[in-house]
Amino acid sequence: MRILSGGISHESNSLNPIITGEDDFVVLRGNEISRRSVFSRHSSAGIIETLQKGGAEVIPTVLARAVPNGVVSAAFYGKIKAEMLQAAGEALKQGPIDGVCLALHGSMKVEGGLCAEGDLCLALRDLLPGIPFTAALDMHATITPALLRAVDGFAGYKTAPHVDSFETGVLAARMLLETLKTRKKLYTASRSVPVMIAGEKSESAAEPMASLLETCKALERDSGTDKTAILAASILLGFPWADCEYNAVTILVSAFTENRAAADKAARDLAEAFWRRRKEFSFRTECYNSREALAAACTAVLEKGERPVFVSDSGDNPTAGAAGDATEVLEEILRIPDRIEKLPTPLLYSGFYDAPAVAACVQAGEGAEIAITLGGNWDKLNGKKLPFRVRVEKTVRDYGPYKSDLALVRPALPSADLCNILISVTSKHIGFGDENLLPALGINAADYCLVVVKLGYLEPCFRKIAARAIMAASRGCSNEILETIPYEKVKRPLYPLDPGMEWTPVV
Ligand SMILES: [Zn+2]
Structure with missing residues (x-):
């Protein structure tokens, strides 16, 4: 046979x-x-x-x-x-x-x-x-x-x-x-x-x-x-x-x-x-727009002592095929520096797909402080190249089966010191649901109070440590609000685009 x-x-x-x-x-x-x-x-x-x-x-x-x-x-x-x-x-x-x-x-x-x-x-x-x-x-x-x-x-x-x-x-x-x-x-x-x-x-x-x-x-x-x-x-x-x-x-x-x-x-x-x-069919985890999701997460950490709180940047989920470089959630984080600085650990953001940023980090080496941009290489509709001065905390070459380089960076605000944020960045489009990725960068997500991840539902490795999971219905190529996507080819009527439609299966 x-x-x-x-x-x-x-x-x-x-x-x-x-x-x-x-x-x-x-x-x-x-x-x-x-x-x-x-x-x-x-x-x-x-x-x-x-x-x-x-x-x-x-x-x-x-x-x-x-x-x-x-x-x-x-x-x-x-x-x-x-x-x-x-x-x-x-x-x-x-x-x-x-x-x-x-x-x-x-x-x-x-x-x-x-x-x-x-x-x-x-x-x-x-x-x-x-x-x-x-x-x-x-x-x-x-x-x-x-x-x-x-x-x-x-x-x-x-x-x-x-x-x-x-x-x-x-x-x-x-x-x-x-x-x-x-x-x-x-x-x-x-x-x-x-x-x-x-x-x-x-x-x-x-x-x-x-x-x-x-x-x-x-x-x-x-x-x-x-x-x-x-x-x-x-x-x-x-x-x-x-x-x-x-x-x-x-x-x-x-x-x-x-x-x-x-x-x-x-x-x-x-x-x-x-x-x-x-x-x-509904979202299993609480779901808000990006600003509200971050506000809820900060309140959970700072006022209720919950940790780690996870926020999924669900509109830009590379494991659902999104680009991984949309910036809405990062921009919202930068809007609330006072709240972020009060967090008892850095906010951990995993992460961005940004090959030029990782290449610059690898070239500069661990401990170097350099200027990079994050985001907006591909998804120009929902992302822009955000300029940062960062300290390169760690780099890893040829990680995993897809051989991506990785970098962990700590950004600084234009006017001030290094801020209370750590961001992981990949040189290849490998997503952020892999349980070995953060450990490869020396990071145990459970040690952080607020973890933002470009994922939708949490993978089991994150779910088992999350004190609370919040979904940000952010903008990006995996936008969860399907009714807002400008489809041209899908056959109509189709639920939920046509919410009042009738249908019976052909016998
Ligand atoms: Zn699937």
Whole structure:
């Protein structure tokens, strides 16, 4: 049994002007995919481990991953697609291929608007007709007709923040092994629900996602006793920061063709339930505009003694593909110097994506005081280059799998001394949700009373130490208030852009 594997993973934010290119991706080729542990919890690892345990020979092709960012360069996507097709072609020369199982995100967009996963999977399908093909998807996948035509069975993440990527890979691989073992064909029921959900309203621990996902899990559990024989039930939320005609919530339920009716019913019921509960989606954490969020955080620290208090600069969340250099929240911090100076520890801001600033810090060295600007290199709509004199507290070279340089700086006000603020800055667009990033700079976030982070919902590493989490609905490319985004391509009517719309699922 020879199974082709590999994948592409990127969440492309079409509001962000950055073009995500080759330098932003980590690309693993051939046996590197299973050998290297950089993505040991990724769905790809779950796929490969499960296929190998199931006795299959895995043919690894290419696995390309980057942190969410602007759309992907057409040249780079073309190169990865050609490499994957070439690897598949070479494998075919060695003998027949029995199945395909890919690790995909589902919301990768290429310059010009192409939805990458559908395009890639259709090309593979042309080369490998008639064999079963399954895929693991991120919960924020955007389901397109091309993807549905190419792939037989899908498994989507059931957690946000995402902590079940590996397990989702396991499910996608199991589905493939099962269909090969039984020689039964796979069928996927698909129901699109005309809803967009701001990322921070979709945490899997909060209602209504918690019970909708529980329904999916129950359907999958019941397949063990063959009551419904649903192999995988997934809610794919789409990605609201891409302006795309397919943006919607999609329910996918995969089963063997003999259980088609059960899959269709489950998909329709889930779609109906999702629509019925659409108005219940809300921010789990308290949410204010940037000024109010900072005021609430300062009051919590200074008057109530709460610490650490976290403020998410949610409109400029690089892990949702925003540029990471919008400056609204930093400007608001600079408006209240008296409050900031009273904080018992420096305000920790993690951070900014600013390659020129980091390069200047690395060149000057730790302890140097230099003039830099922060912000506004990319997101010129919501950011500007703010000039600072800073002391370079620490620098780190080639951090993490994406090999970003890091700097920790302490800015000074134009007129005065170093202020009570520390800012982490990255030379690559790697985001600020990684639990090892601040420790690499010698920082333990728990030691700080007020931590501002360019994130939406807090990743588990921050949540577990946060005495209080406040979300700033700031301006940026991951603006949480979807009604204010000037979409041009999404299909209308679409909730919540058209709040009064009616909809019933097609039977
Ligand atoms: Zn996601």
